[in-house]
Amino acid sequence: MTLSRALPATLLLPVLLLVGAAGGTSIDVGTESVAALADAGVGDAGVAQAEEGSDAGVLLGLVPPAPVPSREDDPPITRLRSISPKQDVLARAKRDAQGRLVVPGPKGDVPLTIDATLQGQLKDILKQYRVPYGAVVVLEPSTGRVLAMAEHSRTQPELRGLATRAVYPAASIFKIVTGAALLEAGVTPMDETCFHGGKRRLSEKLLEDSARDGQCHSLAEAMGKSANVIFAKLTQRYLSPESLKHTAARFRFNREFSFPVPTDVSLAAVPEEKFRFAQTGAGFGDVYMSPLHGALLASVAANKGVWKDPVLFEPEANTPPQAGEQVLSPEVARDLTTLLEATVTKGTARRTFRERGMGVPGAVGKTGTLADRAPFRDYSWFVGFAPKDNPKVAVAAVIVNEPIWHIRATWLGREAMRLGLARLPPGSLAPEKEAPPESPEEAAEDEESLDEDLPAPEVAGGVPTVVQAPAAKAQTTGP
Template sequence: MRFHRRLLSAAVALLPLALVVGATGPEHPASAGASEDGGVGAPSVGAAAPASESDAGSSGSAAVSAAAVLGGESPDGGLAALAAEPGMVPPVPVPSREKAPPIAKVKPLPRSVDLMARATLEGGKLVVKEKGGKKQRLTIDPVLQASLTKILRSYETPYGAAVVLEPSSGRVLALAEHSAARPELRGLPVRAVFPAASIFKVITGSALLEAGVTPETEECFHGGKRRISEKHLQDSERDASCYSLALAMGRSANVIFAKLTNKHLTVDALRRMAARFRFNREIAFPVPTDVSLAAIPEETFGLANTGAGFGDVYLSPLHGALVAAVAANEGRWVDPILFEPEGPAPLLPAEGEPVLTPEVARDLTALLEETVTSGTARAVFRERGFRVEDAVGKTGSLADREPFRDYSWFVGFAPKDKPRVAVAAIIVNDPKWRIRGTWLGREALRLGLERLPAPVEVTAPASAAGKP
């Protein structure tokens, strides 16, 4: 089987460019560094030691039940069966994260497809003129867009982007960006040139929940705070600390996710979950959006390392907001929308495509809540005067070494029970910095909720109660 998958990788590498999904984006060289563990933004260094083919346990009865709801897992039919499932293999070779970072080679989005650069303000709406003179209104909220752009410019972010959307409909409310390092650069919200880092724990956590691991399931560990090695995957008498899965998500504990991946997930289970979340797949959007590439290796340590957020995985900010929206939509994927519908008809909630069962989505939301209430984003979300009630999310951080670049992420949504806004924020900093992704993500949530207030619930007068 390993031989067939290697053969598949070689075959994919030879695909003609015309057949590559999402090949409109930049080249994707790799990024160095490693994801966070515990504190917000502490870069760490992950060891890489290839091991034998994964012998992790099967997904269990919970996965069988979910698979039935979501269409099931195809029998292992070899090369053809693997290639036939969308997203199971990357459409282009995925570079090593420890080589030249892709952001170093990213090119500006051509103006012909950069709708945000071409849009003009008319009657309080952003409008784009198409060929033939027809005008289309964008879903973008001009006030929110301007507020987030002003933040990025005021803090002179070397590279930064924030995406805000309405999860139920997919309506995109903001695609803000700025680069002080390269002022001519455009299109950062749709470029998958940012290492996903610990944001990938959202996908790993979903796969673990589907495999029967509960938010309360505990795993014990020792070490692994800054570096993961093969020895950390094994239980030891030195394992003096124990975290539940929920706490491990909140504190972004790499070693816990590596151990749980090793014990409960197969390579196919993690690949399939990543594919459901649209990794290695095109995202339909009027602005050409890079495919978020994810290489999930078969080797035991490589698989566990990827599950912990150290893998060769890249993510665009737009995709990051859509990942958060899956949990907000009770497990459904809703495509992003940038054009307002013509006529008076409002944009209604979309039915969406099942990614997770509602039960798994609710458990995933509980995991993400830990990030804000007791985990890596707690301090930022408790800042007086800037709190966002009932927010949930995930942080991520990673560092390139030479030249130094600090990537920091936040994806999430609010309010937890009746989500109105989902966001993604990414900041790439130099050694000296002013804001990071978690702070920007909180502001995107806070400002987005101000611009999209909760609907007014109309209750019948008491005197009318019980009347037909």
Template sequence: MRALLAPAALASVLLVGSPDAEAASLGLHRVRVTSEAAYGAVGGQAKPVRLTLDPRLQREAERLLARSGAPEAAIVASDVRTGRILVWASRGNRDFVAEPYAPSASLFKIVTAAALLDGGHANEGTEACWSGGEHDITEADLDRRGGSACTPFGEALGKSINMVFARMAKRHLDPDDLRRMASALGFAGDVPIDVPAHAGRVEIPADPFGMARAAAGFWNGKLSPLGALFAMQTIANGGERVRLVLKDPGVPVARVVERRALDPRVARTLNRMLQVTTKRGTCVKAFRHADGTRALPGMAVAAKTGTLVGKKPARMFSWFASFAPADKPEIAVAVMLANDITWRTKANIVGRELLEAYFAGSRDERRGR
């Protein structure tokens, strides 16, 4: 097994003039964490600045990434209420928090669900039926009427049912609907933040079959963990786009609402649909410990997972994006692991562990420890 380098050490091997040199001018590099604060070089600047990061949580995130063994990985977390960045940790030869390196995979279903709800094409009770499409989507799957399985639309996001989103997008949406919603949520374009970061990329084919596949999360562009975080923070804030802050202003971070991305009713519906993920969807097992006890008992967690295998290089991309508590959000977390085809852990486990660390620390602070 090869030695695991710390994120800061990996960032420091980036050479000027290498293919990744452009990435060195973006994001955060050479993070130094003390007991009191965190410092890092932002963008192309050489001089470190004080950051908004939580030192305890930042160290835990770096530990989780190192333990994951993923060749490229990132964790980013924010205080939902103010947009203060609490964690910004990366593993690999550049800052993968700020770079749209991985395909968004099934996280893109959030965009499709939001567009369907916003356009009045579906509600939580809308019945959706399908056949096939578990691992891929064919034109025959889309053209087939009815289906052997049915579910309310409110269950489809948390269970990540490909055919529900592909069929409903083909029937009700066009590529521009998806592009507009992707931009509003942070999947495409710039994320409002006080440091340079790459813009997300969304590619929606014009043909109905290609658009349907893209709507379900099959190869529709690249997403950064920062973009995934911003989407979850926006939903947690009832649809308001709250500006993210990484550079410590020297005073408590003030909440700045850039604009509204979603109608509050749509945001509330998405919140409920995302809670299905951890209650009876794709994260049920991840939110159970080895002894069978539930992680974060008594707390509703909104989340979405995504998994997709890429070929060049061979990677198993794993996503987890979440916020908690779902009924009164405090923290949003996004995790991306670009694993080898053989892997140690997935993003949903890493994300759950970071949430547990955050709330354990919050309890200690309330007890005066």
């Protein structure tokens, strides 16, 4: 079976733009058991049937539509290509007399959903802190309207389209998919698992229950602290490759979604081999994601389990709202939100969100970090939404840093949330108390955060140097 026969050309084109020359690990689509895929749930929400005329039974999203690059041997960011100026809708937009961003259309100017002020604020942050590569997306989760899609590269200033390229390893952000699959398998947010080790590297021994398992976390705490061993253990214990593939497909991995700017398919390889499968569930797999997709992942939980495609052009008056697709039950989405809340309240993002005067009441989210060794690249992620009980903004931020850096994605994601909520009309949000400053005991707990997907690389002088920018508190490599 060939890819051209199994998949429509409209799905293959955006993927080939990303990985056509990348090489990497090839996924053998011809050896999957078609019967097993069908038995696993042809009718699952969010898993589309291949068009008629292709090989029967192949489900879009369960098989990557192109070879998935190896994150260690062939990082796809080295093959990053710019979209053309014509395809860069935001770069072509101009402000009209009302202050809206508009682009020319056959019947006159077409307004964008972008908040020009918010877009400018986030663009200025990325430029001010001289990020080598960075992008941040802000959505209105209830409608899918894109409120900001800012990007910048000090390393390659000519690059366009960083927010829609799936060249960034998803790292621990993939724990959102694994967490949803575990909740569907019957694991509750309060179920505890005991473990030891695994802060920076997993081994098969660590996944075996042992008398050395001196720490125990609930699933919510494991998400908050990004506990790699717990997620690997639970992946092995409760999930199968088929079930994780189905959940990933519902979250639109290995599938395209509609958007006016060329958008790469976020590729996810879910291996069959037992240990590699467990690693993937913990965020160590060959999985790549665009920042736009990251904000949409957060929106699923915010929307009580409903996926909504992103919207860049303002709908005409009286256009009915986008219905979306129910990809998680409301109950699972509620519990997933509980898991994500732990990241901000007592996990890897706690310190950033408790910075005095800069908090975001009701914020929930997930951090992710990963480092390439040679040359050194520090990928950091934050995705989330706020407020938890009345979601108004969903965000995703990614920054790719060099050994000397200024800000990381958790700080940028918090600022995107804070600035996005500040743009809402007065009275849109119920007043909430900001979290109190952390105690010395809580600050000490940050040393136990486990969100480190690869060990720090060897670089000249040892540990990468961290510098402090004028208005942003620098963080150590890790969460």
